[in-house]
Amino acid sequence: MYDRLLAHYGPQGWWPGDGPFETIVGAILTQNTAWTNAARAIDNLKAAGAMSAAALRAMPEEALAEVVRPSGYFNAKARKLKAMADFLGRYGDTIEPWRTMQPKTLRAELLAVHGIGPETADDIVLYVAGLPSFVMDVYTQRIVDRMLPRHGLRGYDAYQALFERHLPHEAPLFNEYHALLDAHAKDVCTKREPRCASCVLSDLCATGRRTVK
Numbered sequence: 001m002y003d004r005l006l007a008h009y010g011p012q013g014w015w016p017g018d019g020p021f022e023t024i025v026g027a028i029l030t031q032n033t034a035w036t037n038a039a040r041a042i043d044n045l046k047a048a049g050a051m052s053a054a055a056l057r058a059m060p061e062e063a064l065a066e067v068v069r070p071s072g073y074f075n076a077k078a079r080k081l082k083a084m085a086d087f088l089g090r091y092g093d094t095i096e097p098w099r100t101m102q103p104k105t106l107r108a109e110l111l112a113v114h115g116i117g118p119e120t121a122d123d124i125v126l127y128v129a130g131l132p133s134f135v136m137d138v139y140t141q142r143i144v145d146r147m148l149p150r151h152g153l154r155g156y157d158a159y160q161a162l163f164e165r166h167l168p169h170e171a172p173l174f175n176e177y178h179a180l181l182d183a184h185a186k187d188v189c190t191k192r193e194p195r196c197a198s199c200v201l202s203d204l205c206a207t208g209r210r211t212v213k
């Protein structure tokens with residue numbers, strides 16, 4: 001799957017963003033919304049001079065909510081951003097110590113931060129700390145469901161384990177693979193009416209084999 005997706009789409013150059021802190025902020029702001037909305041909130045944060053942990057801690061929560069309004073759920077996201085800024089403060093406002101941590105240890109610490117669920121934690125472990133933790137978003141789950149309709153997997157961690165069990169634990173591979181699956185789900189394996197006839201995975205996929213003659 002990986003080889004075919006890479007050959008078809010090419011390297012995706014993820015994560016979109018300017019540096020580790022902006023990637024953390026983006027991972028929170030893109031929860032339950034399209035990236036375009038998160039990007040508008042990021043632009044607002046930059047314009048307000050608030051793209052740093054110290055600036056987020058200093059800004060009143062209500063004011064921060066207004067700044068990130070374009071991302072939706074802005075009151076909740078303001079609280080999450082402040083919680084993450086506090087967490088980063090425990091590391092001296094630098095992510096450098098994260099790079100040498102065990103991925104599961106960092107993931108567990110992130111999951112204890114207010115508003116950080118498994119997908120956001122994995123985004124940060126992989127795309128900020130550069131450690132191997134496979135990101136399992138709804139796009140990838142949709143592809144898995146269609147390729148292996150009888151998989152019997154339940155919940156985020158079970159889907160994640162399917163990939164982590166069968167791949168070398170290398171951050172560059174996990175990075176590119178997640179981005180490629182995302183591109184594939186948006187372009188071809190779409191929510192409604194997947195375009196199986198033009199899919200590079202059709203012969204590997206139970207749904208594709210059934211529908212492509």
Ligand code: SF4
Binds near residue numbers: 146188
């Ligand atoms: S063959 Fe169809 S269902 Fe299977 S991965 Fe491709 S687009 Fe999705």
